[in-house]
Amino acid sequence: MVAKIGVFPAAGGLGGSTVNHLSKQVPASQLVLIARKPGKLANFERDGATVRQADYDQPSSLETAFDGVDVLMLISYASFELEHRVKSHRLAIDAALKSGVKYIFYSSLGFGSGLSDKSVAHVMGAHLETEKYLLSLKDKVSYTSIREGLYSESFPIYTSYFDPQNPVNEITIPHSGDGPGVTWVKRDELGEATANLIVYYVNNPTDFKYYNEIVLLSGPREISLAETVEIIGRVLGKPLSIREISVAEYAKLPQIGNNNTYHGVELSKQWATAWQAIRNGETAIVSPALGEILGREPESYEQTIKELLA
16 A cells, blocks of 8 residues: 655645655655645645645644545644644644554754753754654654754844845844854755655655654754854855844844744743753754765755855
């Protein structure tokens, strides 16, 4: 029997990339694509994929969303709020179990010093809780938690929402820029590697390396925040620097509050724990897994930024 591969949500950044790469490796008829706005998946539906509507924030929509799916790629809820996010993940996992899903791939995050079950980053909390929940269910469903490294394209949220179209000279964050940095990784390469892992498991389940395991997909080298900013400035032809400010000052910046409010709750100080996690070296671990899974050296941060800002 051919395993049905489900992806939820299938129309976002990482989900969309994963689906694009899956569609190059398996027939569309093997895919069950689930999204809040299924119209975004019309081209895959025309090719023969099953497309369904479901939304983390509409729990009843999850009840039958995963019916007929054997292997599910579960993309995490797009937020860094903790309790609602954990609850949403559990509801989706429980619904998957009721529908008979046999294997879950889960998109975790690249904080936590590689494969650690601890992190000072608030944004990592829901992922750690979800990983623990999957581990507790391993007698009912098998899983792989993919700790997707910090996207190269996500640099604005680590640079006080720096806008390349209206660049400032000085980036104010609660970090000096020195010390351990980030192993930035291109999002589409994460999507490609995630698809490769899923297809490898489907085709070789008894020989799968990451069965009931966590795998970290990082970029090829660690880059300090100071160098991160220097690279952006070099691409823009504009010298940029970091000025360290306190967490309290950072939380009061208007662009921070505007971008860090979820379900009516302002979470700027919680988000700022990411800076301490970076300072602690949580995002500085270089893993060979991405290159092994892609079969090539991952793209450099410099190249991704050059293409992104071109």
